[in-house]
Amino acid sequence: MLTAAIVAILVTMILALIRAFLGPTEYDRMLAANSFGTKTVLLIALGGHALSWHSYLDVALLYAMVNFVGTIAVMRFFENREQDGTLETKKEA
Amino acid sequence: MSLLIEVLSAAFLLTGGFLCITGGVGMLRMPDFFSRVHAAGVTETLAAPLLLFGLLLQMEWSLEMVKVIMILIFILATNPTATQAMAKAALNGNQKPLVADETDTRGEGSSNS
Amino acid sequence: MRMHYILILIVLFVFWLLLSGHYVALILAFGVISALLVTYFLVRMDKVDKEPVIFRPGxxxxxxxxxxxxxxxxxxxxxxxxxxxxxxxxxxxxxxxxxxxxxxxxxxxxxxxxxxxxxxxxxxxxxxxxxxxxxxxxxxxxxxxxxxxxxxxxxxx
Structure with a gap:
């Protein structure tokens, strides 16, 4: 059953990649990348157990953290960007 | 007893895998960014816990189980924040959500509830 | 308030223990030091923040x-x-x-x-x-x- 779940995760990763390539806006691409990252965490956790790796869960935990921080960082960058491509610090009302 | 655990684990893993694919398909089918966020949410809020619970049932008793639960809590705790950051960035980047009904009650309060 | 930080220190150390899985004196000492450091940073940050959030899950x-x-x-x-x-x-x-x-x-x-x-x-x-x-x-x-x-x-x- 682990194998079936791993195949399902891989299929989802391919679907997310297609969205990342198609994705009309950069936000779509980032959404796909974030989703891909979560799938990677699951893949490491399940695959590591299936192949009996050592310390795979630490890798998965770390990957989850890097994925989160990466998404936030990229989105902080896009957040202050105006339509014409200039950067502007805009405060929330 | 072990058979029951085996069946339960298989059920969790299969449901989780199915929901995973559902989210991926939804991400491709949905018409705009904001509705794709909902589809991505399916894979992260229910598929991830199901898959990790399925994994948890297959493991022997050890400290590793705590780590699986930590991963689970971490995914559930950070997913909304990341999603919100993306939605807010998209709004600031002049991405307006596609709205079905022409009655846009923005700023009118909840008078129609 | 002091109670609050001691609680955080204990929680951090338990968290470290769960992640580490090695229970030798030297490694444990590292754990204590890192938990202490994080708590120290937290105390300093709360001073700047002025409204520390206390969340006790009950x-x-x-x-x-x-x-x-x-x-x-x-x-x-x-x-x-x-x-x-x-x-x-x-x-x-x-x-x-x-x-x-x-x-x-x-x-x-x-x-x-x-x-x-x-x-x-x-x-x-x-x-x-x-x-x-x-x-x-x-x-x-x-x-x-x-x-x-x-x-x-x-x-x-």
Whole structure:
């Protein structure tokens, strides 16, 4: 059953990649990348157990953290960007 | 007893895998960014816990189980924040959500509830 | 307040123990040092922050998270059915939702709970309202009934 779940995760990763390539806006691409990252965490956790790796869960935990921080960082960058491509610090009302 | 655990684990893993694919398909089918966020949410809020619970049932008793639960809590705790950051960035980047009904009650309060 | 930091220190050290899995004197000492360092940073940061948040998860919070997980399951089934339906029956909405919760902690919890359930998504958090994007009008109507909000206010964080 682990194998079936791993195949399902891989299929989802391919679907997310297609969205990342198609994705009309950069936000779509980032959404796909974030989703891909979560799938990677699951893949490491399940695959590591299936192949009996050592310390795979630490890798998965770390990957989850890097994925989160990466998404936030990229989105902080896009957040202050105006339509014409200039950067502007805009405060929330 | 072990058979029951085996069946339960298989059920969790299969449901989780199915929901995973559902989210991926939804991400491709949905018409705009904001509705794709909902589809991505399916894979992260229910598929991830199901898959990790399925994994948890297959493991022997050890400290590793705590780590699986930590991963689970971490995914559930950070997913909304990341999603919100993306939605807010998209709004600031002049991405307006596609709205079905022409009655846009923005700023009118909840008078129609 | 001192009690609060000692509690954090203990929680951090237990967290470290669970992650490490090695129980030799030297490694344990490293654990104690890192827990102490983090607590020290936290004390310093709270001085700058002026309003340290104290969140003690009790039974009420646990009960709420159980209920929230059930809501997540229900809304996941709903969204999954919409995705697999060949006609794709979605009617996206983007509306204002007035809120009664006021403290930052409650607002955070409420906004995150809304986002965690698929089908509804908080896009903006303002002083007295959220902007909600929903896959279907029912999602917003459900929020306007205010069950989730009432439950969050009952925890009282």
């Amino acid at each position: 039974f009420a919070a646990l009960h709420y998270f159980g209920w929230l997980m059930w809501q997540v399951v229900l809304s996941n089934i709903d969204v999954a059915r919409r995705i697999w339906n060949p006609r794709l029956p979605i009617r996206p909405q983007w509306q204002r939702l007035d809120i009664k919760v006021s403290t930052p902690m409650e607002k955070t919890l409420y906004a995150n709970s809304i986002t965690l359930t698929p089908g509804t998504l908080t896009t903006n958090v303002k002083k007295d309202h959220f902007m909600i994007h929903s896959l279907d009008p029912d999602g917003i109507e459900e929020l306007r009934k205010g069950e989730m909000e009432a439950r969050i206010r009952r925890i009282g964080v």
